Amino acid sequence: xxxxHPACAPxxxxxxxxxxxxxxxxxxxxxxxxxxxxxxxxxxxxxxAYAQKTKDSGTGLPLHAEAGYLRPQGDGRIELVLVxxxxxxxxxxxxxxxxxxxxxxxxxxxxxxxxxxxxxxxxFWVDGEVLRSSVAMAAMGLELQHHxxxxxxxxx
Amino acid sequence: xxxxHPACAPxxxxxxxxxxxxxxxxxxxxxxxxxxxxxxxxxxxxxxAYAQKTKDSGTGLPLHAEAGYLRPQGDGRIELVLVxxxxxxxxxxxxxxxxxxxxxxxxxxxxxxxxxxxxxxxxFWVDGEVLRSSVAMAAMGLELQHHxxxxxxxxx
Numbered sequence: 001x002x003x004x005h006p007a008c009a010p011x012x013x014x015x016x017x018x019x020x021x022x023x024x025x026x027x028x029x030x031x032x033x034x035x036x037x038x039x040x041x042x043x044x045x046x047x048x049a050y051a052q053k054t055k056d057s058g059t060g061l062p063l064h065a066e067a068g069y070l071r072p073q074g075d076g077r078i079e080l081v082l083v084x085x086x087x088x089x090x091x092x093x094x095x096x097x098x099x100x101x102x103x104x105x106x107x108x109x110x111x112x113x114x115x116x117x118x119x120x121x122x123x124f125w126v127d128g129e130v131l132r133s134s135v136a137m138a139a140m141g142l143e144l145q146h147h148x149x150x151x152x153x154x155x156x
Numbered sequence: 157x158x159x160x161h162p163a164c165a166p167x168x169x170x171x172x173x174x175x176x177x178x179x180x181x182x183x184x185x186x187x188x189x190x191x192x193x194x195x196x197x198x199x200x201x202x203x204x205a206y207a208q209k210t211k212d213s214g215t216g217l218p219l220h221a222e223a224g225y226l227r228p229q230g231d232g233r234i235e236l237v238l239v240x241x242x243x244x245x246x247x248x249x250x251x252x253x254x255x256x257x258x259x260x261x262x263x264x265x266x267x268x269x270x271x272x273x274x275x276x277x278x279x280f281w282v283d284g285e286v287l288r289s290s291v292a293m294a295a296m297g298l299e300l301q302h303h304x305x306x307x308x309x310x311x312x
Contacts, residue, residue: 002218043218047241051223062158062199067207067223069241071267079267081245083237085203085225089245091265109247109263111227111235 002044007072011048013099014040014070014124018131021057022150028140033057034064036150038133047071050080072096078103080122087114092122100125119144129153158200163228167204169255170196170226170280174287177213178306184296189213190220192306194289203227206236228252234259236278243270248278256281275300285309 004012017039024032034054041049048070054063068082068090080092080103088110094103101124108117119138124131131152138144160168173195180188190210197205204226210219224238224246236248236259244266250259257280264273275294280287287308294300 043221045218045241049221049223049241062201065199065205065225067205067225068239069221069223069243071241071243071269073269079243079269081239081241081243081265081267083224083239083245085201085205085227085237087225087227087235087237087247089237089239089247089263089265091243091245091267093267107245107265109237109245109265111237111247111249113227113229113235 002042004042005044005046007046007074008042008048010072010076010078010096011040011070011101013126014048014101014131015042016040017155018152019155020131020150020152022054022133022148024148026137026139026145026147027142032063034148034150035060036133036152037155038131038152040070050082070101087111088117090120092120094122099127116140158198160198161200161202163202163230164198164204166228166232166234166252167196167226167257169282170204170257170287171198172196173311174308175311176287176306176308178210178289178304180304182293182295182301182303183298188219190304190306191216192289192308193311194287194308196226206238226257243267244273246276248276250278255283272296 036054038052050068053065066084071079082090091107092103103122105120117139121136123134134149135147137147192210194208206224209221222240227235238246247263248259259278261276273295277292279290290305291303293303
């Protein structure tokens with residue numbers, strides 16, 4: 001294992017694999033619940049790789065996935081680049097403070113076949129043994145609003 | 157294992173994990189060589205997840221990484237969303253034909269701290285037992301030009 005890059009120290013609380021469950025809502029779709037697994041990994045360089053997968057809680061079939069890289073910038077500032085298999089690529093900026101990462105998109109790109117997403121806000125925060133993750137999203141012409149929230153526990 | 161989604165049939169030749177070596181050039185940096193591993197995976201949905209890592213051939217230290225999702229669109233058209241830990245997010249469009257994927261960026265986003273990349277062209281093609289991967293890049297104010305090429309063999 002490589003030693004953690006000093007720039008990544010504010011993200012050390014995230015490192016590892018976490019599993020749990022979440023719920024989702026959006027005006028254009030039915031409410032849903034899901035099982036989630038996320039991992040945050042480093043290779044000794046000044047970024048943390050993020051990967052996420054969700055499954056339908058009932059059927060076990062895959063639902064969502066996303067992958068990205070967190071880039072700490074010092075002074076509690078942080079950047080995230082993120083892609084989703086729905087054809088969305090996001091650039092986000094925000095802060096990390098006291099095991100709480102808050103990010104807002106500065107740009108969202110979609111492939112020609114992607115559903116229109118114009119903005120997101122994302123939060124990852126650890127409270128005791130629990131990692132919580134939430135996403136707010138402006139999509140399908142609607143304004144930015146709560147979309148999903150989950151609770152996960154450390155697997156490794 | 158989920159059954160491959162019919163839309164992904166033109167990408168079946170890529171599925172699995174591949175390892176090999178490559179070389180890189182760019183006017184702003186020293187020539188370099190690297191060891192590479194890429195994986196293409198599916199979960200039964202109409203996309204293929206792509207992940208890549210490279211290491212310095214001499215020291216074994218990590219160099220580059222990227223992650224993305226290939227989205228076949230029918231009629232040989234294909235989309236790719238891609239992120240790199242250097243803070244770059246790309247949307248690419250192109251074609252897949254006869255085990256040869258050719259993509260060109262339609263948009264490249266960077267975080268505030270990312271080096272300026274304005275366009276890329278990417279190719280993945282299988283010839284016999286060999287997967288080749290190449291990237292051309294317009295970066296640091298220079299025009300689009302060859303950057304890296306690699307040869308890999310199937311690991312699984």
